[in-house]
Amino acid sequence: MTETFRRVLDAFRARLGVRGLGKRSGARLDREDRLGRALAVLEAGLQALPREKRRRQLELMPQKLRLALLSRMATKQMSSLPSGAFRSGFGGRSSCILERRKGRFRARQGLGGLEARTQYLGLDEALQQLAVLVQLRAALPDAGALEDESWHRLFQRHSARLCPEGMQLAFRGVGCCLALRLEGPYTSDVRAALVQCRAFQAAGHGGWPQLRGLLAELRQRKRRRRSSEEAANHVDGVYCKLLQGRLLRASRQALAALKASEPGRSSLLQSELKPAPEVLAAYLERLPKALVREIHGQRWLDKGHLRFSNTRQQEYGPQVSDAMELLDAPPVPAPLCCRALALRVRDAALHQGIEASGLGGDCFIRVNLYGEGGYMHKHMDSKKCFGPVIACCSLLSDWPANRQIGLCGSSRAKDATMTFYDTGGSAYGLAKVLRTATVAIPRRSLYFMTGPSRFQWQHGIKKEHCPKERLSLTFRSLCADAPKAKVKAKAAGVLKRPARISCGTSPAGRKAAAWGAGGVLPRSLAAPTPRRSH
Ligand SMILES: O=C(O)CCC(=O)C(=O)O
Ligand SMILES: [Fe+2]
Structure with missing residues (x-):
């Protein structure tokens, strides 16, 4: 099976090599363009909604955004949507x-x-x-x-x-x-x-009204008994739901761009933290159940520093020691869904014009499972070991609960938030923090940490910013000159596998073993050896 899968991956890579996916034009838009684009998407999205829903969405919109949108529409400066939106x-x-x-x-x-x-x-x-x-x-x-x-x-x-x-x-x-x-x-x-x-x-080319008509017709053709009205209602139902998610994102982007265009505010994070491309969104709708099941079937690592934080980790791909050095050991094969997701993430990076070499099925993958109130200390992912782009998908095991998203409503309260700390490039835990910023990392989203957000700011997740169980998968390329560990790994993953917890016969050891297999380790059992590795 591994051999077959390898062939698939090779063919996939060859295809990417041959075709190249090209950079998206305008990846680096200036503030005005960004705001214009976001408002254009927002307007086109609103126009595609039935009148009642549109009115409701407009009512829900923060006043600042509504005014920006309306004044934009009034001055007819919109780009050539809807044809441009297709x-x-x-x-x-x-x-x-x-x-x-x-x-x-x-x-x-x-x-x-x-x-x-x-x-x-x-x-x-x-x-x-x-x-x-x-x-x-x-x-x-x-x-x-x-x-x-x-x-x-x-x-x-x-x-x-x-x-x-x-x-x-x-x-x-x-x-x-x-x-x-x-x-x-x-x-x-x-x-x-x-x-x-x-x-x-x-x-x-006729925009949403024509596409809606076509979709209704295709659906009607498939089920002949359905009336054209029923088919159109079905299309409205399905696409309105999807649009609401897009509208939420577009309105967030428009708001962020609005904020950034206020004098004196930094737009750094907006430009450096790229939001999930739509390509992946549909995929992430479907993937989590299988992925979560697969991940739950794997073993969790025993890392001392995680014991206080109600967080567990798995790592796949090249083996890296806690000191962030490459081990002379075979890569740990990732579960199938993780590999498939890694390929999609690489594809998404290419679509976004982001450096993607070293990402993909063979990259270093870390799975983080945060319990409710789980947290991650502020840190910078190792510069000497990992490449310039860190990609991260956020998922939650209770994913269907997120169905009722509304524009700018509070139903996203269950999503996590990441805090960024500008340390001017210092990776030390005690480095002086010049400023902080928070970024929402909603479930089923993908972000890429690049540029300053990767090398100038540290990041972490506070306890109070992880209100629900959260699963994240980070994908990293390895630096060509990543330091090599002097010690030899005895077998796959031995240096970081749960040696201490697997053979525990004392009550403490047994509880710890339960933690390694899915339970939660009580504070009193945590070993005082918090060596962090990122
Ligand atoms: O869970 C996340 O989104 C971030 C994880 C992270 O920063 C890490 O694993 O280094
Ligand atoms: Fe990190």
């Missing part, structure tokens, strides 16, 4: 996913404007088919880039060459509007999916 094929262009359901797996792969998926299979077979799909993607141009007939001929040629006997595929067209992923219904006929893809492209 990017065809976005999201489905190259996504590569393994889905799990009831112990069976299904591969899904973006084909640039189209998406293909297999039926549910055993893990090995699904991985093999994922590898085939990745190769197919590498061999094909984007579905919209050629005439449908020529694309279809190419598709037939390559699928005949690559797809094994009996491989069953279903296809659908995908598009994107207002940072929402639009999906047609699956069909076994690739030509029908091409028609969906073209329809998304054509409707995209």
Whole structure:
């Protein structure tokens, strides 16, 4: 299985190498542009809502933001939305996913404007088919880039060459509007999916009203009994829900940009802490259950300094000692979902124009599980050991509870907040703090720490800023000249595996062992050896 997966990863990497994902233009926008963009997304999103909902959202909006939005609309300075808000094929262009359901797996792969998926299979077979799909993607141009007939001929040629006997595929067209992923219904006929893809492209230029009409029509076509009104209501229901999340984000960004444009305020963190790209958001909607289950099946590390903090960790990939030195030991293989997520994170970094070398399936992954009130001391992730970009996904095990998000409401109160401390680049725990800033890290979001937020500021999570159980996964590249440990690891992970807790026969040892396997260690048992490693 590992061998198969490695082939998938190699093919994936080759594809990235060949195609390159290019930098997003305008990644470094000045303040005005940023505000303009955020307001434009906000306005377009509001326009896509039914009137009642729109009014309600406007009422909920902080006054400052509402005024900015209205004055912007009044002076007609908006950029050319909605057509500008549509990017065809976005999201489905190259996504590569393994889905799990009831112990069976299904591969899904973006084909640039189209998406293909297999039926549910055993893990090995699904991985093999994922590898085939990745190769197919590498061999094909984007579905919209050629005439449908020529694309279809190419598709037939390559699928005949690559797809094994009996491989069953279903296809659908995908598009994107207002940072929402639009999906047609699956069909076994690739030509029908091409028609969906073209329809998304054509409707995209008419903005949301046309796309909504198309989505309703596609849904109606799939279930013939449904009336057009029912289908339109269904589309409204689904997309309004999604839009609310996007609106929340857009309004936050607009507010942040507004704040940043006030004289005397630093916009440093807004520009350096990049928010999650939409590509990943849909993925994070689906992933957590499987991921959380998989992570709970693994062992937690025994790190003295974590015992007070109601936090547990796992680490995968290259082995690094507590002194932040690379161990001469084989990498610890990450659970499948973590690896898949690592690939997506790397993809997301490339989409954002962020340096991504060293990220991906083989990078260093740390899993942090915070209990309620769990915290992380302020620190700077080791400069000598880890690269210039740290990516982190925030997840929670009770993820469905977050369904009722509202614009600027208080329902996000369960999300965690990270505090940043400007130490002018010093990594010492006692370094003088010049200023602090807080950043919300909502569940199912991804952030990248780059530039000053990585090397100038320290970061940490306060007890009172983690009101609910939180799971985070950090992804780091290793520096080429990371210091090597002089000691040799005896076996995989030995230097940091739970040696003390696994053999405890005293009551204290037994309780500690329970902690290592999922319980919470009482304060009285914590060992006084808080050597922190980041
Ligand atoms: O959980 C987080 O978001 C941050 C984790 C972190 O800073 C670390 O593991 O070094
Ligand atoms: Fe950190």
